[in-house]
Amino acid sequence: LPPGPPRTLLGDNRADVSAKRPWKTFTEWNKTYGPVCSLYLGRTPVIVLGSAQAAWDLLDKRSDIYSGRPRSIMAGEILSWGVRAITMPYGARYKRWRALMQASLNSTAVAQYRPLQSLESKLFLRKLLDVKDSMEYRGHLSVFQMSVIFRLAYGRRVRTLQDDIVIANMKAGANFGSLQVPGKYLVESWPILLWLPHRLQWFRHDVEKARQKNLELYMGLLNRVRKQMADGTAQPSMATFGLSKQQEFGLTDLEMAYTLAGPWDAGVGTTVISIEVFLLAMLHYPDVMRKAQAEIDKVVGFSRIPEYDDMESLPYVNALMKEVARWRPVARTGFPHQLTKDDTYNGYFLPKGATVYANINAIMQDPELFADPEVFRPERFLETTHPKLQNFTIHFGFGRRICPGMHIANQSVFIIFARLLWAFDIAPAVGEDGKPVIPPDDDFVSGLITRPVPFPCAFKVRNKVVEELIVLEADRAEAEAARWDSN
Numbered sequence: 001l002p003p004g005p006p007r008t009l010l011g012d013n014r015a016d017v018s019a020k021r022p023w024k025t026f027t028e029w030n031k032t033y034g035p036v037c038s039l040y041l042g043r044t045p046v047i048v049l050g051s052a053q054a055a056w057d058l059l060d061k062r063s064d065i066y067s068g069r070p071r072s073i074m075a076g077e078i079l080s081w082g083v084r085a086i087t088m089p090y091g092a093r094y095k096r097w098r099a100l101m102q103a104s105l106n107s108t109a110v111a112q113y114r115p116l117q118s119l120e121s122k123l124f125l126r127k128l129l130d131v132k133d134s135m136e137y138r139g140h141l142s143v144f145q146m147s148v149i150f151r152l153a154y155g156r157r158v159r160t161l162q163d164d165i166v167i168a169n170m171k172a173g174a175n176f177g178s179l180q181v182p183g184k185y186l187v188e189s190w191p192i193l194l195w196l197p198h199r200l201q202w203f204r205h206d207v208e209k210a211r212q213k214n215l216e217l218y219m220g221l222l223n224r225v226r227k228q229m230a231d232g233t234a235q236p237s238m239a240t241f242g243l244s245k246q247q248e249f250g251l252t253d254l255e256m257a258y259t260l261a262g263p264w265d266a267g268v269g270t271t272v273i274s275i276e277v278f279l280l281a282m283l284h285y286p287d288v289m290r291k292a293q294a295e296i297d298k299v300v301g302f303s304r305i306p307e308y309d310d311m312e313s314l315p316y317v318n319a320l321m322k323e324v325a326r327w328r329p330v331a332r333t334g335f336p337h338q339l340t341k342d343d344t345y346n347g348y349f350l351p352k353g354a355t356v357y358a359n360i361n362a363i364m365q366d367p368e369l370f371a372d373p374e375v376f377r378p379e380r381f382l383e384t385t386h387p388k389l390q391n392f393t394i395h396f397g398f399g400r401r402i403c404p405g406m407h408i409a410n411q412s413v414f415i416i417f418a419r420l421l422w423a424f425d426i427a428p429a430v431g432e433d434g435k436p437v438i439p440p441d442d443d444f445v446s447g448l449i450t451r452p453v454p455f456p457c458a459f460k461v462r463n464k465v466v467e468e469l470i471v472l473e474a475d476r477a478e479a480e481a482a483r484w485d486s487n
């Protein structure tokens, strides 16, 4: 095995991995033991890849054997019948699922979702004009992305966080997330417990109740679209596309229902966090903000709002998107892959069944790839000649499991960054003592994805013309978006 930390008395390295910041422990170990290091979590060998080269060599180039997911008994098998995308083992079912994802979310297909992204982002700006406190923006941001995701999956938008569908989906998502806490369930390390008679498997009873609720939710959403298609009232979406080609994709109703839940599972929190990280960066690097605003002012001016067509004319904003993703990546340890066949790399043995993490945090901080990595400097992406940094996707993972939602995510991120910068100065909120509140630049809540600890932020509209245009555009957007309202 590649070198790694000695195991503790319990026989593995769990006790040494920081529960709050596992990426920090992984990064320390990559520094000490090299870019490919190994450890044990329970009885499972774990390989941590701390350099982009190792991740490209193994997860990309050998993706035929590095595309599994570690077995997840509670979240994957008991809660979701093994049909939930992110926990799904690599195999025939996964390939059918992925084919539908690719067909709906590839770089060309996502253009169809731009109109709603554009309208919702205008409504988001409008709400910022009226915020009463400096934390309120967070809720509005969530509504924006939830609406985008719901529209793409089911052809219907979301207006508030109080929407029944939002509440039900949040519950289902939280349930799924809570079952994935490492070490929480004995059965994950001792699958032999699955041999107990069903009624004695104490760990599964509540989860099975949740599974029944999820099933009703996801099947209900699918059947609603099916009915709308029959009535001729359905708006085009991933659901209408998938149902019209259900035979071709070879997905059962159950698989289809869970496939459509995938974007919600993986596409709301990740995108919202990316935008929050951008705000955090703007509070710490106002010079970068002003430089991006100068570019937008030159290309767009104040007589109109930035549009998707401006994307290619805004190289600095594009570089800013990449730098935000590099500076504080959303998935710091990536999502774990599983090696499905014995392998060797640089003289080391990598065993079948090992969990493989791409340590995205360490990769983004690698001074060989990014000079002065702690400095926030979008210019690095304008200067680079490295093709993999010009076409930058490290934050979206690797190989066949690379994020299928990356194009839609980029569309959300671009339109929000460009319009926020055009409309507002992003500034620190003022505390009770009258002083500006600058939040810490690396205080994140841990999980499979890491979110900044909630921080206040002020949005100061840049001038009167902009303010009037936001109001005008939002009124029009409200009327236009009505076609995606619930029906």
Ligand code: HEM
Binding pocket: 085, 086, 087, 105, 262, 263, 264, 266, 267, 268, 270, 271, 274, 330, 331, 334, 335, 336, 337, 395, 396, 397, 398, 399, 400, 401, 402, 403, 404, 405, 406, 408, 409, 410
């Ligand atoms: C900026 C926002 C986003 C980031 C940073 C992000 C990042 C990631 C990462 C790191 C992975 C794991 C890839 C791997 O295993 O190597 C992933 C997987 C995934 N993402 Fe995203 N993602 C984002 C937005 C989205 C959106 C908007 C959607 C849906 C529309 C989405 C859907 C998925 C799905 C379904 C998977 C699981 C893929 C699989 O297991 O094969 N993501 N994402």
